Every structure is written in C-alpha cells, then in structure tokens.
Amino acid sequence: xxxxxxxxxxxxxxxxAGDLAITTTTDAHGVSVVWCELARNTDLVAVASRLRxxxxxxxxxxxxxxxxxxxxEDEQDEENSEAGxxxxxxxxxxxxxxxxxxxxxxxxYHFILADEAVNLIAHAPANGxxxxxxxxxxxxxxxxxxxxxxxxxxFTGHPDPRRLFLDNSIEPSVFERLIPFSTLVNAxxxxxxxxxxxxxxxxxxxxxx
Amino acid sequence: xxxxxVTSESFTIPVGPLHVALEEPMYFRVAVDGxxxxxVDINAGHVHRGIEYLATKRTLAQNMILTERICSLCxxxxxxxxxxxxxxxxxxxxxxxxxxxRVVAGEVKRVASNLFNVAILAHLVGYEALFMHVMxxxxxxQDLKEAVFGNRMDLGAICxxxxxxxxxxxxxTALTVAxxxxxxxxxxxxxxxxxxxxxxxxxxxxxxxxxxxxxxCGVVGPVARASGLMQDVRADAPYHAYDRLPLDVQTxxxxxxxxxxxxxxxEALDAIVILxxxxxxxxxxxxxxxxxxxVPPGRAVARSEAPRGELLYYLKTCDAEEPERLKWRVxxxxxxxxxxxxxxxxxxxxxAIIVNSIDPCISCTER
Numbered sequence: 001x002x003x004x005x006x007x008x009x010x011x012x013x014x015x016x017a018g019d020l021a022i023t024t025t026t027d028a029h030g031v032s033v034v035w036c037e038l039a040r041n042t043d044l045v046a047v048a049s050r051l052r053x054x055x056x057x058x059x060x061x062x063x064x065x066x067x068x069x070x071x072x073e074d075e076q077d078e079e080n081s082e083a084g085x086x087x088x089x090x091x092x093x094x095x096x097x098x099x100x101x102x103x104x105x106x107x108x109y110h111f112i113l114a115d116e117a118v119n120l121i122a123h124a125p126a127n128g129x130x131x132x133x134x135x136x137x138x139x140x141x142x143x144x145x146x147x148x149x150x151x152x153x154x155f156t157g158h159p160d161p162r163r164l165f166l167d168n169s170i171e172p173s174v175f176e177r178l179i180p181f182s183t184l185v186n187a188x189x190x191x192x193x194x195x196x197x198x199x200x201x202x203x204x205x206x207x208x209x
Numbered sequence: 210x211x212x213x214x215v216t217s218e219s220f221t222i223p224v225g226p227l228h229v230a231l232e233e234p235m236y237f238r239v240a241v242d243g244x245x246x247x248x249v250d251i252n253a254g255h256v257h258r259g260i261e262y263l264a265t266k267r268t269l270a271q272n273m274i275l276t277e278r279i280c281s282l283c284x285x286x287x288x289x290x291x292x293x294x295x296x297x298x299x300x301x302x303x304x305x306x307x308x309x310x311r312v313v314a315g316e317v318k319r320v321a322s323n324l325f326n327v328a329i330l331a332h333l334v335g336y337e338a339l340f341m342h343v344m345x346x347x348x349x350x351q352d353l354k355e356a357v358f359g360n361r362m363d364l365g366a367i368c369x370x371x372x373x374x375x376x377x378x379x380x381x382t383a384l385t386v387a388x389x390x391x392x393x394x395x396x397x398x399x400x401x402x403x404x405x406x407x408x409x410x411x412x413x414x415x416x417x418x419x420x421x422x423x424x425x426c427g428v429v430g431p432v433a434r435a436s437g438l439m440q441d442v443r444a445d446a447p448y449h450a451y452d453r454l455p456l457d458v459q460t461x462x463x464x465x466x467x468x469x470x471x472x473x474x475x476e477a478l479d480a481i482v483i484l485x486x487x488x489x490x491x492x493x494x495x496x497x498x499x500x501x502x503x504v505p506p507g508r509a510v511a512r513s514e515a516p517r518g519e520l521l522y523y524l525k526t527c528d529a530e531e532p533e534r535l536k537w538r539v540x541x542x543x544x545x546x547x548x549x550x551x552x553x554x555x556x557x558x559x560x561a562i563i564v565n566s567i568d569p570c571i572s573c574t575e576r
Contacts, residue, residue: 028302029446029447059538060521062523064525064533067533108523112519117512119510138426138427139543142545142546165254165575166254179259
C-alpha cells in the first residue's frame with residue numbers, strides 16, 4: 001500500500017511510448033520505494049513531465065556503468081577454444097535492449113513523491129546522451145553537470161553545461177579510468193610513510209632469520 | 210550617504226574561495242550594483258576528493274568507516290543512512306534497542322551541529338560574546354559525545370545491522386545530567402535570538418526564500434522548514450524508532466536568515482525531548498546482529514534527516530564485497546542553488562550571513 005495516487009502507475013505508462021518495468025516495495029514502517037525502468041530512454045522527458053505534474057521533487061541523480069554480468073564459464077571456454085569449439089555469446093542487455101557490457105550508462109533519477117521514493121531508471125549506450133531534465137526540474141542542474149564531468153555521458157539541452165567541481169584542465173570522464181593517487185593529489189604527499197613501512201618490514205624480516 | 214552620486218556601473222567582486230567568513234573553500238563571483246548584489250555565480254570543487262570512486266574500492270564494512278569521514282558535523286548521518294540502505298537490501302531486522310540507540314547518536318549530533326551554526330551566525334553579526342557563549346554551551350554537547358562515544362566528532366556509533374555502542378546505567382545517568390544542563394542553556398539562547406536587537410536587525414527580512422522558490426530549488430531541512438515547507442524525513446518516511454518518539458516538526462513562514470536560525474534552535478530543543486524519550490523507553494536486547502552480516506546483490510535507496518536536512522543514499526551491491534555503486538546526496542547540495550535566490554538584491558555586507566544561513570557543508574557537497 002503506497003501513498004501514491006491510485007492512477008500513478010497508469011499515468012506513467014500512458015506517457016511512455018515504450019515499455020515500463022515498475023516494481024514497488026514497502027518496508028515495516030509503511031514507507032514505499034518505487035523502481036521504474038524505461039525501455040526507451042527517449043521516453044524520459046515525457047515520464048518526467050508526468051512526475052512534475054504530480055509535484056514530485058527531484059532529490060538526486062545517480063549515474064553508473066553497470067558491470068557486465070559474471071561469465072562463469074570463461075575458463076572452460078578458453079580450454080574449449082583450443083579444440084576449435086567457437087561459442088558465440090550474445091552481449092547481455094538491459095530491460096529495453098541497451099548492451100550491458102560495462103561501458104553503457106545507467107542513470108537513476110531519484111524523485112520524492114508523496115513522501116515515497118520514486119526511482120526512474122534510464123539507460124544510454126557508451127558515449128550516448130540523455131535529454132536534460134533541468135528545464136523541468138531546477139535541482140537537476142548541478143547533478144547533470146557533475147555527471148557530465150565524471151562520465152562520457154552528455155545531457156542534451158542543459159542550459160549551462162559548464163564544469164561543476166573539476167577544473168577545465170582535467171581530462172573528461174574521470175570515473176571511467178584509473179587515476180593513480182599520486183597523480184590525483186598532484187604528488188603532494190611525501191613517501192615518509194612508505195619509508196617507515198619498508199623499514200619496519202625489513203626489521204621484521206631480519207628478526208625472522 | 211544619499212548625497213553620493215549614484216552610478217549605474219556594475220562591479221564583480223570575488224568572495225572566497227578563502228574568506229574570513231567561510232569555514233570551508235567556496236568561490237562566489239558576485240556582481241554588485243553599488244551595495245546591492247545583482248548576480249551570483251557559484252564555483253565549486255576546491256575540496257573535491259573523489260570519495261564516491263574510492264567507495265567502490267572498499268568493502269561495505271570499510272565504507273562504514275569511510276562514509277563517516279565525508280563530513281565532520283553530520284558524520285553520524287552518513288554511516289547511518291548507508292547502513293539503512295545495506296539493511297534494506299539484506300532485508301535485515303535491526304534489533305529494537307539499536308533503533309533507539311541510533312536515534313540517540315543522531316539527535317546528540319543534531320544538538321551540537323545546530324548550535325555550531327547558530328554560534329557562527331552570532332560571530333558574523335559581530336556579537337562575539339554571544340558567539341563564545343553558544344560555543345561554550347555546545348561544548349556541553351561535545352563533552353557528552355566524548356563521554357558516551359569516546360570521540361567529539363566521529364562517533365563510530367553505527368554498524369550494518371545495529372550499533373557499535375551500548376548504554377549502561379552510568380552512561381544513561383551521565384546523558385540525563387548533561388541534557389538537564391543543556392536544556393535551560395539552549396532555552397536562554399533561543400530567547401536571546403528571539404529578542405536581541407543586534408540579531409534581529411541583521412537577520413530579519415534578510416536572505417528571504419519564498420515557499421515557491423523553496424519548492425522550485427528543492428531545498429531540504431531547516432532551510433525548507435523556515436520557508437514554510439512542512440518536510441522532515443523523520444516524520445514523512447519514518448525510520449529507526451522515530452514513529453514512536455515525540456517528534457515536533459515546526460515551520461516558520463518568513464524564509465529569512467532569522468527563521469532558519471530559530472528552526473535550528475527549536476530542533477536542538479526538540480532533540481533533547483526525543484533523547485529523553487529514548488532513554489526512558491530504551492528496550493532491552495542485543496544492539497546488533499553480530500559482526501559482518503552478509504549483504505546479497507541488490508539495490509536500495511535510503512533516506513534520513515541529517516541536521517541539515519534530507520540525506521539520500523543509493524547503494525548497489527554485486528557479488529563482490531565492494532559496492533558496485535555508492536552514491537549520496539547531501540542536504541547542502543540542493544540548498545546551494547537557493548543561495549542565488551537569497552542573495553539576489555541582498556546587501557554586500559549580508560553575503561556571509563546569508564551563506565551561513567543554509568549551514569553549508571562543502572566537504573559533503575563535493576565529496
């Protein structure tokens with residue numbers, strides 16, 4: 001039993017041209033969480049407009065690059081390939097068909113509506129784009145700018161797509177590559193600690209002999 | 210003053226990133242026309258540390274330690290909300306006693322955090338005696354934290370499945386005595402902020418955020434409630450034991466700097482009422498589910514009311530011990546945007562007071 005309007009689910013489904021996967025869970029305190037996944041990311045603005053009409057508040061946007069599901073038979077495959085047994089495995093896909101290969105993006109818009117959390121999930125392929133929700137929801141401004149500097153994802157139609165936290169001199173998509181700590185802190189840390197650790201390790205080794 | 214020629218020329222002045230009135234670095238580029246602010250641009254990123262990335266390289270247990278260090282003033286709220294998310298995924302039932310103990314840790318932090326912000330307001334107004342007095346009273350809360358949790362800022366009170374601390378008869382007595390000392394002091398401070406001329410002149414009608422702007426900006430916490438927006442996660446989406454505790458959520462209609470300070474003082478007093486009820490009703494039983502409970506793959510969102518407002522956590526776990534994604538939205542994050550509204554047409558001399566009135570947390574914002 002949620003505190004959402006009875007026609008909530010139907011309104012969202014009617015707004016979307018593609019399919020929606022909606023699940024709702026309710027905890028012991030009677031607080032519900034709704035997960036609504038879009039099959040087509042082009043439905044994003046239409047569905048978000050309905051949420052705006054319901055007076056939802058956009059609380060947070062999470063972007064991530066979901067890992068590809070574990071392929072358990074990997075080792076076996078390598079052995080088999082020697083014997084010329086070629087197996088073609090289809091790339092796993094999300095609900096809606098975006099390839100789930102570790103490079104595509106999952107963007108979750110966390111709304112608060114009637115005191116419940118409503119999470120709208122959209123997928124975009126690598127180097128893809130999503131429509132900006134900033135024209136609809138003012139609180140989307142900073143989160144979208146942050147995502148654009150952390151990932152190679154763009155929000156089309158963002159009114160002010162400048163860098164937010166990172167300096168312009170930093171190369172884009174910082175979340176998509178490993179940055180060594182010494183580079184991150186501009187080599188501002190000393191090696192004092194490591195000298196101590198090495199000295200201690202050496203002392204222990206000598207003691208052990 | 211009125212005899213001076215009025216120029217139509219507009220100037221841009223920098224406030225920050227290092228500024229006497231800002232505790233943490235943030236850069237405001239303020240366009241002024243005479244003494245009046247006409248435009249504000251906020252430039253962030255001076256303490257960006259990449260903690261969100263780091264969190265995906267740490268196990269869930271290690272992240273309990275890491276999240277507590279995102280920010281000092283709301284340090285308890287981070288592991289608290291993170292634990293709520295993990296417990297939702299694992300469908301864990303947190304022991305009754307632990308739900309009360311979590312409220313105790315959270316509300317003690319709220320008293321100290323709100324008093325700190327209100328103290329800084331007195332400092333910015335130039336009322337140094339009041340500033341030092343409020344900080345002295347806050348010291349009672351700091352001593353209380355040190356006595357009960359062993360630390361003044363990072364309490365280390367929360368673990369997945371419960372709490373890492375327990376209260377015995379002696380600590381409950383110490384807490385009760387400390388609360389009995391704190392309450393009359395905070396009442397006196399509240400009266401001062403309500404009636405003192407210096408405070409009133411510098412804060413009433415200053416930095417106004419209307420209820421419509423509050424909704425548009427999506428502000429949370431005392432900033433929202435001071436603009437008349439009835440919104441508090443503890444009441445709207447109860448967690449821990451809040452649905453069984455005497456929670457008194459209040460709003461004020463004016464949306465100015467003074468209202469935000471008064472809401473914070475009210476919430477510090479209400480926290481004491483809640484704390485007393487917790488200590489009175491504290492059920493018996495275990496305080497956690499043992500060490501390192503298993504969290505299966507899944508995802509969850511969790512919300513809590515930190516001293517500054519709604520804190521939101523999203524956790525996605527996979528087969529590995531490290532989370533696939535951990536994301537949080539701190540209460541300061543949406544509140545920054547409201548500053549552009551509050552500062553519009555404000556006086557240059559009021560900039561620091563208005564910025565402080567959202568109780569900004571930059572370590573939280575930039576992670």
